[in-house]
Amino acid sequence: MNRPRLFLSAVSEELRTARKDVAATVRTLGFDPISQDDFPTGYGELRRWLREQIDSCEGLIQLVGHGYGAEPAEVDSDYGRVSYTQSEFLYASAKGKKNWVIVIGEDCTRDKPIDQLDLPHEVASPDPAGYQAERRKLQQDYIARLTRKNHLRHTANNDTELENIALRLRDELAELRQRAERRMRRLTAVIIAILFGIVVLGSGGWWAYNKLSTGVQQSAMVTTEKIRAHLLQTTEETHRRELAETEAIKDWKERQRQREAADNAHAARLSRIEELAVSFAEIEGRGTATSVFQEMTRILTEQGVDEAIAYGESLVIRKKLADGDPTNTGWQSNMSVSFERIGTVAMAQGKLEEAADAYGESLVIRKKLAEGDPTNNGWQRDLSVSYVQLGDVAVAQGKLEEAAKAYGESLAIFKKLAEGDPTNTGWQRDLAYSYWRLADLCERWNDDGEAKGYWKEAFDVLSGIEKRGLHLSPEDRKYLEILRQKAGTAPR
Secondary structure, eight states: OOOOEEEEEOOHHHHHHHHHHHHHHHHHTTOEEEOGGGOOTTSSOHHHHHHHHHHTSSEEEEEEOSOOOOOOSSOBTTTBSOOHHHHHHHHHHHTTOEEEEEEEEEESOOSSOGGGTTOOSOTTOSOHHHHHHHHHHHHHHHHHHHHHTTOEEEEEEEHHHHHHHHHHTHHHHHHHHHHHHHHHHHHHHHHHHHHHHHHHHSTTHHHHHHHHHHHHHHHTOOOHHHHHHHHHHHHHHHHHHHHHHHTTOOSHHHHHHHHHHHHHHHHHHHHHHHHHHHHHHHHHHHTOHHHHHHHHHHHHHHTOHHHHHHHHHHHHHHHHHHHHOTTOHHHHHHHHHHHHHHHHHHHHTTOHHHHHHHHHHHHHHHHHHHHHOTTOHHHHHHHHHHHHHHHHHHHHHTOHHHHHHHHHHHHHHHHHHHHHOTTOHHHHHHHHHHHHHHHHHHHHTTOHHHHHHHHHHHHHHHHHHHHTTOOOOHHHHHHHHHHHHHHTOOOO
């Protein structure tokens, strides 16, 4: 099944690295990220290509920084004077695409210093400072425009927060992914019905159909040895292609240099693959390998052997660092995120036991971090998220008592965070949706009385955000009306 696509919008010269990090995260959530950097040279007019890509995506995430970005030669007939990046968001919104905006804070990684952004490309420009100031003003006007429409819902103050924000979009992205998957399943069902008729009615009939089914089942089983063999095969193919490309180089010395470089790269890949195979055997023994291997296979097929090796190494390195120094909280936290991603991929694939194992590994780490520093609100929230994830798996498994226990642990943490800072809309929102989960669970038990109590608690918390004069997004308002009906609370 083809994965649904998400368009990632950002000014490349400023936020390419940040966008790459978000892309890695949304990929683990079951999406293929698309961006302007994927523009194929010689395709045609850029704006047209961008709109075609956005049309094919389920939604758009825009990273907003200081940079205005590149501007089309002609003013956009639909949106006026805007940069390509700005037009991406405006077009997606006009097409009714689900969209998110993440404001990039000062401590996030930037690929170019802020003072060097939006300068003219012409060396002999008469007024570079004025040129820059004009574009800076256009960007500020754009941000103000977004603010008026209540789109600025997320702010990432540093790289860790950026990664966490992307992960926290899991529930909303899951809804998009499920919608796309349902659409794809309907299409697939039609295709299978046609193929089934061809196969069954053709020569070989049932044998051919049975053979096809067996092949599909076997292809889903990925082991350490299989992923190693696939990596080695692709490495050999890559090496042959790189050597063939050197034949077009006319200069003998340069051609020889490139051939040596290809040979060295080949040898390095082989060595890295063998090291990975040893580590993967350990991962396979922990019971969390299938989702990792399947994701690696996808990267290998779609992006290439170097990207697949890098993906595997990043996971292994995180684990080795965390195992090597249990006292290093940064490495431990990174490892918990890796397990969380494995669990999220497994959950998306319907592998519930594997998801529970991975989320459980993440929980163990986060519990130690939270207990080691009870004043660190970030770790406390991460722990509560782990409980939510385990609760979600338990609900999917039909283990409602386990789900209630996990959601209860999560609620206790969210309540403490919200009470500690009543002005933090994020904490308040987390608490409201924590009550929501428990209310929904009670309804599954047909305990309408207790469910109504939780609905009322959720309503009081979410409506309290507005009463304090704090920001309440349009989506929050939509949920507030649902809660009002669920709790039986009359509008004021």
